[in-house]
Amino acid sequence: MKILVIDDEQDIREALGRRLKREGFEIVLGSDGLEGLRVFHTEKPDLVILDIYMPNGMDGFTVCTRIREISDAPVMMLSAQAITEKDIVEGLNAGADEYLIKPIGMDEFVARVRALLRRSQIVNTDPDQNYDDGYLQIDLHRRQVYLQGKRTHLTPTEFKLLATLMENSGKVVSQRDLLEQVWGREYIDDVYYPRVYVSQLRRKIEVDPTNPVYILTEHRIGYRFEKQVRRNEDH
Amino acid sequence: MNATPLLPFVLVANGLAVAFSLSFFVIILWYDLKRTTNQFLAVFLGFLVLWNLGYLLGEIAQIITRDLLFSRLMLGVTSIGITGVSVAFYALITVLTNLRTRYFSLFVALSLAVIVILNFIPLVQRDNLSLRDLPTFLFVFYDSAGLYLIWYYRRTISSSLITIGGFLFVVGQGSLLLNEALNIHPISVAISSFGALCICVSFLQKELIFPLLNRNKQLETMHEVSLAITTRIATDELLNEIAERSVAWAGADAAGIYLIHPNGYELVSIFQLPDLFLGTYDTALDSIPRWTIESNKSLLIENYSRDWKGEPLFQGISDAFGSIISTPMTFDNKPIGVLLVIANRQGKLFQNDDVRLLELLASQAAVAITHDVFISNQLELDRIKSEMVRMTSHDLKNPLQAATANLDLLKDDLKTQNITDPEILLSVSNVERQLYKMQRIIGGILDLERVRLGVVLKDVCDLEKIILSAIEEVLDAAKEKNIHVAFVKKEHQLFLGDKNQLERAIVNLLDNAIKFTPKEGIVSISLNTENKTVAIAVTDNGVGIPAEIHEQIFDRFFRGNQQGVESVRGSGLGLSLVKAVVESHRGKIWVESQLGSGATFHVLIPITENNHLAKEYENEDG
Numbered sequence: 001m002k003i004l005v006i007d008d009e010q011d012i013r014e015a016l017g018r019r020l021k022r023e024g025f026e027i028v029l030g031s032d033g034l035e036g037l038r039v040f041h042t043e044k045p046d047l048v049i050l051d052i053y054m055p056n057g058m059d060g061f062t063v064c065t066r067i068r069e070i071s072d073a074p075v076m077m078l079s080a081q082a083i084t085e086k087d088i089v090e091g092l093n094a095g096a097d098e099y100l101i102k103p104i105g106m107d108e109f110v111a112r113v114r115a116l117l118r119r120s121q122i123v124n125t126d127p128d129q130n131y132d133d134g135y136l137q138i139d140l141h142r143r144q145v146y147l148q149g150k151r152t153h154l155t156p157t158e159f160k161l162l163a164t165l166m167e168n169s170g171k172v173v174s175q176r177d178l179l180e181q182v183w184g185r186e187y188i189d190d191v192y193y194p195r196v197y198v199s200q201l202r203r204k205i206e207v208d209p210t211n212p213v214y215i216l217t218e219h220r221i222g223y224r225f226e227k228q229v230r231r232n233e234d235h
Numbered sequence: 236m237n238a239t240p241l242l243p244f245v246l247v248a249n250g251l252a253v254a255f256s257l258s259f260f261v262i263i264l265w266y267d268l269k270r271t272t273n274q275f276l277a278v279f280l281g282f283l284v285l286w287n288l289g290y291l292l293g294e295i296a297q298i299i300t301r302d303l304l305f306s307r308l309m310l311g312v313t314s315i316g317i318t319g320v321s322v323a324f325y326a327l328i329t330v331l332t333n334l335r336t337r338y339f340s341l342f343v344a345l346s347l348a349v350i351v352i353l354n355f356i357p358l359v360q361r362d363n364l365s366l367r368d369l370p371t372f373l374f375v376f377y378d379s380a381g382l383y384l385i386w387y388y389r390r391t392i393s394s395s396l397i398t399i400g401g402f403l404f405v406v407g408q409g410s411l412l413l414n415e416a417l418n419i420h421p422i423s424v425a426i427s428s429f430g431a432l433c434i435c436v437s438f439l440q441k442e443l444i445f446p447l448l449n450r451n452k453q454l455e456t457m458h459e460v461s462l463a464i465t466t467r468i469a470t471d472e473l474l475n476e477i478a479e480r481s482v483a484w485a486g487a488d489a490a491g492i493y494l495i496h497p498n499g500y501e502l503v504s505i506f507q508l509p510d511l512f513l514g515t516y517d518t519a520l521d522s523i524p525r526w527t528i529e530s531n532k533s534l535l536i537e538n539y540s541r542d543w544k545g546e547p548l549f550q551g552i553s554d555a556f557g558s559i560i561s562t563p564m565t566f567d568n569k570p571i572g573v574l575l576v577i578a579n580r581q582g583k584l585f586q587n588d589d590v591r592l593l594e595l596l597a598s599q600a601a602v603a604i605t606h607d608v609f610i611s612n613q614l615e616l617d618r619i620k621s622e623m624v625r626m627t628s629h630d631l632k633n634p635l636q637a638a639t640a641n642l643d644l645l646k647d648d649l650k651t652q653n654i655t656d657p658e659i660l661l662s663v664s665n666v667e668r669q670l671y672k673m674q675r676i677i678g679g680i681l682d683l684e685r686v687r688l689g690v691v692l693k694d695v696c697d698l699e700k701i702i703l704s705a706i707e708e709v710l711d712a713a714k715e716k717n718i719h720v721a722f723v724k725k726e727h728q729l730f731l732g733d734k735n736q737l738e739r740a741i742v743n744l745l746d747n748a749i750k751f752t753p754k755e756g757i758v759s760i761s762l763n764t765e766n767k768t769v770a771i772a773v774t775d776n777g778v779g780i781p782a783e784i785h786e787q788i789f790d791r792f793f794r795g796n797q798q799g800v801e802s803v804r805g806s807g808l809g810l811s812l813v814k815a816v817v818e819s820h821r822g823k824i825w826v827e828s829q830l831g832s833g834a835t836f837h838v839l840i841p842i843t844e845n846n847h848l849a850k851e852y853e854n855e856d857g
Contacts, residue, residue, distance in 0.1 A: 009636075009637060011637035011641065012636050012637045015637060015641045015644055022644075053629070080632035080636070084685055102636040103632055104636070105639065106639065106643035189735070191694075220695065
């Protein structure tokens with residue numbers, strides 16, 4: 001497993017790298033946004049650790065957006081910036097799978113890295129669970145989603161969220177259960193994660209994200225995936 | 236005097252004139268006799284009544300009794316009235332135009348005395364005609380003097396009714412000079428009386444009716460200004476509003492507001508003055524604004540080009556200025572600026588009344604400006620503080636992250652290389668503890684900032700669950716000191732709030748209680764709901780808190796240093812966060828404690844329409 005750490009603070013970058021190396025990961029480093037992107041292109045890492053506030057005109061949000069244009073690799077933001085939930089939501093909206101606030105204990109950091117990698121590699125082998133209504137097609141086995149036959153890129157977290165909701169289709173999945181199943185037990189208090197990711201997901205798969213038909217909100221309880229009647233091919 | 240066909244009408248007109256004059260006389264006496272103008276008006280009216288009455292009674296006596304003595308007496312009274320009223324007329328106009336000199340009243344009194352005496356001489360000595368001509372000469376002299384004054388100072392008098400009335404009065408009196416054979420006297424009396432009535436009406440308007448109407452208008456303007464003050468945020472807008480209002484209020488043509496600035500007096504707002512003056516500084520030593528500020532008194536200039544000899548105001552356009560009032564805007568007895576209203580040459584001539592009105596407006600404006608500046612300073616300070624908190628905590632968090640990460644590696648290395656030197660391990664654990672402390676302080680500052688930035692009341696809060704989970708969090712610390720934590724639950728009700736912040740606050744309260752409770756002690760937390768208010772109380776049996784710091788303990792970074800707690804460590808932010816969270820839920824917090832016998836922290840959170848939870852959501856897990 002290869003992890004890219006992008007942070008302009010050398011001491012942080014290297015310490016994180018050394019710790020992850022001791023955990024058995026292969027490590028590549030980037031000292032600012034531009035170099036980080038270059039390394040991402042050449043090294044194709046399995047996970048990116050990304051600082052937000054960086055010099056030379058390219059911050060973490062931009063890097064994350066650029067990475068999302070070409071890859072589904074999980075991105076973990078690690079920043080000292082956030083004060084309110086709004087800051088975190090902003091980071092997640094840029095396409096990150098995780099937003100950690102500095103300073104974070106090393107053990108927790110490693111645990112979160114492992115959880116994120118785990119999330120992105122779960123493979124479902126039951127072909128019966130696949131879904132296809134003519135407009136939306138979900139292939140759990142190959143972890144791929146198609147809209148009217150055209151492939152749509154979902155990040156690992158988005159895919160996991162969609163898969164979890166779809167496996168429970170017709171039933172309400174509470175925020176708590178979603179957090180536990182998609183993100184992991186240790187995320188149980190990060191209540192804004194589902195909200196942010198559901199809206200991302202709607203933007204990617206719903207015909208009209210403001211009037212969703214697939215992922216419905218059960219006010220104050222959770223979310224529900226609703227299967228649609230198979231549509232005509234000419235939809 | 237022969238009867239004419241017109242006589243009955245004239246008599247009726249005279250009777251009416253007497254009645255009106257008398258009633259005006261009474262009104263003026265009753266209204267305010269302390270004012271000099273009113274006194275002179277009363278004298279004027281008195282003589283007018285004499286004239287009318289004398290003539291009227293004389294005519295009636297002739298018709299009814301033909302008693303010659305009575306007729307002659309009335310003729311004398313009429314004559315006193317005629318001359319007396321003209322002296323009083325002159326005196327009144329002189330008072331109106333502010334031309335009175337020191338011995339003026341004496342002079343008038345003497346004149347009147349002379350007239351009375353002169354008029355009684357012919358009553359006694361019938362043949363002395365030469366003396367009788369003197370009053371005629373006197374009234375011609377006083378009338379023309381009065382008329383001249385009215386004409387010359389018509390702008391000062393600023394009442395066309397007085398001008399017209401005065402003119403008619405003089406015409407009426409002058410017609411007496413015409414051939415007596417025409418028997419024009421009754422018509423003269425009627426014209427003069429009408430003129431005098433005009434003057435009286437104008438007085439009543441000025442003294443009674445206009446002030447009443449004005450008071451209404453002023454109240455309205457005051458109200459509008461107050462409204463403007465309370466609703467406007469921007470100082471600029473407020474100043475413009477005040478400038479505009481002052482023009483409308485004083486009947487002026489333009490206005491400007493200067494504020495004291497280190498560079499001089501800055502013209503911060505203008506109304507109907509050229510824009511190019513806006514934002515300029517007045518630095519001259521003898522300018523109107525400086526004079527006003529330094530004397531801290533209002534300055535009334537009746538005629539700018541005639542009376543003002545200092546530094547010209549608004550060079551280039553000042554030729555058009557007529558009357559000017561410059562009033563200091565003072566707050567707490569210190570001038571903060573100047574309100575300047577200008578009337579143009581043909582415009583209004585300001586009086587002392589206008590000055591008083593503007594002073595009222597200026598003081599309102601001063602309060603508003605001071606208040607506004609204070610608020611915006613406060614907002615700016617708040618913003619800067621917020622920004623500082625963000626910056627510093629960000630700048631501290633990165634080094635802290637680097638330090639913790641490296642310390643972690645170091646600890647790992649120590650382990651793998653089997654280093655067990657207790658000295659080295661002690662140093663490492665000390666560093667680790669200090670880093671953790673630093674992290675807690677930064678966390679505390681940011682927690683507080685987060686609450687300050689706004690708590691959103693959107694979670695379904697079940698305080699029983701929240702308290703249980705808070706207790707779980709502090710259990711380790713309690714166990715360490717062998718402290719028993721008890722939870723007493725009575726009624727509880729769900730409401731909308733910020734779950735995480737509330738839990739944070741309760742953890743801090745419990746933490747605090749545990750910190751100040753000796754080993755083997757008891758900390759208890761109770762939860763109850765009564766009268767739509769959630770009540771939480773956290774009680775410990777620790778060292779207690781002296782009464783004088785019961786308020787201070789909720790301040791940022793405050794740390795008690797009473798006996799027995801020296802060993803307690805903390806950031807001094809815990810309780811201020813609790814207070815901030817409670818207040819953001821519109822609640823109250825206070826402490827009850829006596830030194831040596833523990834403390835109880837009370838928290839009340841009201842359940843209102845804002846955070847009330849609709850029935851349908853109860854029992855559902857958010």
